[in-house]
Ligand SMILES: Nc1ncnc2c1ncn2[C@@H]1O[C@H](COP(=O)(O)OP(=O)(O)O)[C@@H](O)[C@H]1O
């Protein structure tokens with residue numbers, strides 16, 4: 001595991017989106033990002049930023065009633081698959097959904113993924129959001145994909 005990295009304090013939804021956009025610009029096809037945090041923690045807001053950084057078509061909204069939504073790229077990059085794992089038994093079920101894109105061709109962002117999807121892939125990033133007003137993000141990354149990788153840019157200087 002890449003040692004846990006502390007993000008900057010995120011005081012507003014705009015700051016959370018801006019920081020998410022920085023993360024989004026680091027992501028490639030095949031990447032899996034887990035977003036952990038309670039209801040209202042800012043997971044969907046962060047995903048909006050990731051979508052902006054990836055330059056995929058919005059709007060990104062809570063996937064609560066659809067399980068997964070595909071956002072195609074606006075720039076010939078990978079699509080974003082935005083998943084609510086809360087409604088999913090695990091990512092194996094995501095394969096069963098028969099989305100029009102495969103996990104290896106997409107960037108997959110899973111809300112509530114903790115404890116559900118770890119088995120699917122060795123390479124993954126987990127962002128945990130805590131805090132009431134000001135959100136605090138911590139980032140951990142696993143697998144070869146992130147060995148010595150440039151997540152440092154996401155931390156507080
Ligand atoms: N610093 C902040 N970062 C993210 N969201 C914030 C922040 N401050 C207030 N909010 C608000 O909190 C709510 C977060 O909701 P959402 O992103 O849907 O959370 P989740 O997906 O984790 O349930 C939004 O209404 C957002 O405007």
Ligand SMILES: [Mg+2]
Pocket residue numbers: 043044062063111
């Ligand atoms: Mg949400």
